[in-house]
Amino acid sequence: MTRLVMFLALFISNLAIAQDEIYTGYFSNKALSGYDTVAYFTDHKPVEGSDKFVTEYKGADWYFASQEHLDMFKAEPEKYAPQYGGYCAWAISAKSDFASADPKKWAVVDGKLYLNYDEKVKQMWDQNQALHIKQADANWPALIRKK
Structure with missing residues (x-):
């Protein structure tokens, strides 16, 4: 049983890392x-x-x-x-992690498209877009390399 749990944890962990760029x-x-x-x-x-x-x-x-x-x-x-492959811009910024995004929760900032997970997350992202963009820009390259 312990081996099964360890295998599943490793398998799920690898799935989390192997995200598509889009x-x-x-x-x-x-x-x-x-x-x-x-x-x-x-x-x-x-x-x-x-x-x-x-x-x-x-x-x-x-x-x-x-x-x-x-x-x-x-x-x-x-x-x-969209920036960050269309993943949630707030998740890339605040959590340095992938999360899905809702195409109806969006913003164009300085000529670039950003998407967010839902309305609540978009409100958090909107409170300081510039900071979140700066953080996400820094986090994104390392997330893509994990593929």
Whole structure:
């Protein structure tokens, strides 16, 4: 029994470390749960993408509401992709750990898109965005190297 517990602890620990660079959830390969990442910048709100306008980037499928948005993303993916791979910006900052993010809990700060886990977490992140961005920027490279 002890060996089983140790095996499970090691297995779960390794799963926690082996995160994809882009958050897609467990049962999908959709970045941002299929929301159009360009729309945050052009429409200033979350807009669901269409399976008519899809591209692959960094191992994830990105959906867009229009051909125009798809073309904009393809031309400058780093400009439109969310920071920290679409994981919760507060978790990357405050916990130096991965957490899922809700594409409806977002902010564009200095031309960059940030997502958060839920409304409560977003409120905490909003209290000091600059500090959280600075901390997350410092934490992110080490988290990705753990892959």
